[in-house]
Amino acid sequence: MEEQGTFEGFEEITNYSHFKEKSTRKFIDGFFKKHTIKAEAEDYANSLICIAYNIDRYNSAASPKNISTLMESYNNTMASLRELYPETPEIDGSLASLLTESQAK
Known part of the structure; x- marks a missing residue:
């Protein structure tokens, strides 16, 4: 029987795997392809990466x-x-078009 693969980012957490940090960076890259980067947004993005890093560290701890x-x-x-x-x-x-027409009347 063939073993089913695992989606990227859903593999077993063993040691520090960076899974949350990786997915956060992927989200941020996609987000800023659609939006102009504002200073405040860049700060939020950096905060997300820092928090994701800590989540990964917490998950990969011995306990x-x-x-x-x-x-x-x-x-x-x-x-x-x-x-x-x-x-x-x-x-x-x-x-x-209907809205424009109704405003013109």
């Missing part, structure tokens, strides 16, 4: 520690980064 506080900090920082770039909903072309 792993609880990462809940670090994850809360990570999630709050992630939310703060995303708040700097609010998403604007796209309006269908026909709906945009």
Whole structure:
């Protein structure tokens, strides 16, 4: 029977594997391909990498520690980064035309 592969980043945690740091860097690279880098955003991105590094260190310790506080900090920082770039909903072309017509009347 053939063994099923593992998705990248989901392999077993043995020693310091950098799995959270790697996924965070991948997220940041993709995020800034879509958004212009602001100084505050760069600071949040650096904070995410630092927190991810510590999460990895906690997970790879001889007796792993609880990462809940670090994850809360990570999630709050992630939310703060995303708040700097609010998403604007796209309006269908026909709906945009109707809105323009209604404003003209």
